[in-house]
Amino acid sequence: MAMILVVDDEPAITIALAKKLRRDGHECLTASSGEEALSRVGAEKLDLIITDVRMPGMSGIELLKQVKLRDASISVIVMSAYTDINFAIEALRGRADDFLLKPFNLDDLSLSVARSLRERSTSSKDLEQLGVQAVAALASAAEARDGHADAHLNDVLRYAVSTGFELGLDEDALRGVWLGSVLHDVGMLKVPEAVLNKLGALSPEDWNLVRQHPEAGAGIIAGVDYLEAARTSILHHHERPDGGGYPSALRGEEISIEGRIVAVASAFASMLGARPHRCALTESDAVSELDRGSESQFDGSVVRAFMSARGAGFLVPLAFRIDHYQP
Numbered sequence: 506m507a508m509i510l511v512v513d514d515e516p517a518i519t520i521a522l523a524k525k526l527r528r529d530g531h532e533c534l535t536a537s538s539g540e541e542a543l544s545r546v547g548a549e550k551l552d553l554i555i556t557d558v559r560m561p562g563m564s565g566i567e568l569l570k571q572v573k574l575r576d577a578s579i580s581v582i583v584m585s586a587y588t589d590i591n592f593a594i595e596a597l598r599g600r601a602d603d604f605l606l607k608p609f610n611l612d613d614l615s616l617s618v619a620r621s622l623r624e625r626s627t628s629s630k631d632l633e634q635l636g637v638q639a640v641a642a643l644a645s646a647a648e649a650r651d652g653h654a655d656a657h658l659n660d661v662l663r664y665a666v667s668t669g670f671e672l673g674l675d676e677d678a679l680r681g682v683w684l685g686s687v688l689h690d691v692g693m694l695k696v697p698e699a700v701l702n703k704l705g706a707l708s709p710e711d712w713n714l715v716r717q718h719p720e721a722g723a724g725i726i727a728g729v730d731y732l733e734a735a736r737t738s739i740l741h742h743h744e745r746p747d748g749g750g751y752p753s754a755l756r757g758e759e760i761s762i763e764g765r766i767v768a769v770a771s772a773f774a775s776m777l778g779a780r781p782h783r784c785a786l787t788e789s790d791a792v793s794e795l796d797r798g799s800e801s802q803f804d805g806s807v808v809r810a811f812m813s814a815r816g817a818g819f820l821v822p823l824a825f826r827i828d829h830y831q832p
């Protein structure tokens with residue numbers, strides 16, 4: 506049981522959330538503004554604060570920052586809508602413990618609360634993992650906008666990390682592949698919804714927007730130390746060894762190994778999933794596509810390692826899984 510403070514300027518929301526949290530066995534307080542919430546920090550023994558971002562007066566982001574300054578042991582979950590995505594990015598920088606993307610159902614709330622409290626009790630091993638999970642929620646939102654099913658990121662992670670192991674990468678590079686596999690398309694959050702959901706062919710202007718997502722993604726994680734390892738995967742996952750990729754038309758080994766691996770893993774996962782503009786491929790057709798693109802679109806040695814990893818069932822050690830994506 507935990508002491509939880511719910512902060513929202515809409516009473517209907519605080520009442521509904523508090524009711525659910527009490528049913529889950531927690532003690533629950535409510536506040537209708539950031540200022541009121543902050544006055545409770547120190548006065549009450551709080552374990553967790555769940556706050557909306559968009560409120561008159563002090564925003565949820567400002568509240569998050571103030572709370573972490575006063576008592577970093579209090580977990581903070583930030584609720585935001587897709588249209589508030591810049592707030593979500595700010596929340597990431599302020600080390601929010603989790604995001605709840607509106608609209609969410611009350612079971613999502615219970616899961617997020619349980620996860621934040623569990624991580625809090627395991628303390629430092631580690632703050633970083635906790636941050637990664639919050640970011641994974643953000644990445645998951647990017648994927649959802651891109652028309653992918655929930656399973657997509659988990660698949661990219663399995664394909665990419667097992668391929669990295671097959672290639673004998675060192676721990677740092679594996680970490681880059683791991684984080685990059687989750688975050689590679691986070692820049693899609695900056696692409697307008699109308700473009701992502703288009704059924705017909707994209708116009709040159711639309712393509713231009715889509716092609717900015719690697720750099721937009723690198724911008725989103727810029728300055729967040731523990732996400733730095735994902736940077737090259739994010740920037741390079743649409744580069745091609747033959748120089749025909751974007752955003753920088755890099756060639757061969759100018760493309761980071763992390764980027765070359767995530768390129769293969771995400772392409773394979775995309776081919777297996779249906780998208781607004783085309784049907785899913787069978788696994789054997791997707792394998793043929795990778796073969797056909799080997800050396801031109803994809804790094805040949807990475808494709809070979811991917812095939813070996815596939816033969817072994819894409820095994821991923823426990824340490825490289827992300828709780829958030831466990832079924």
Ligand SMILES: [Fe+2]
Pocket residue numbers: 689690718742743
């Ligand atoms: Fe991408």
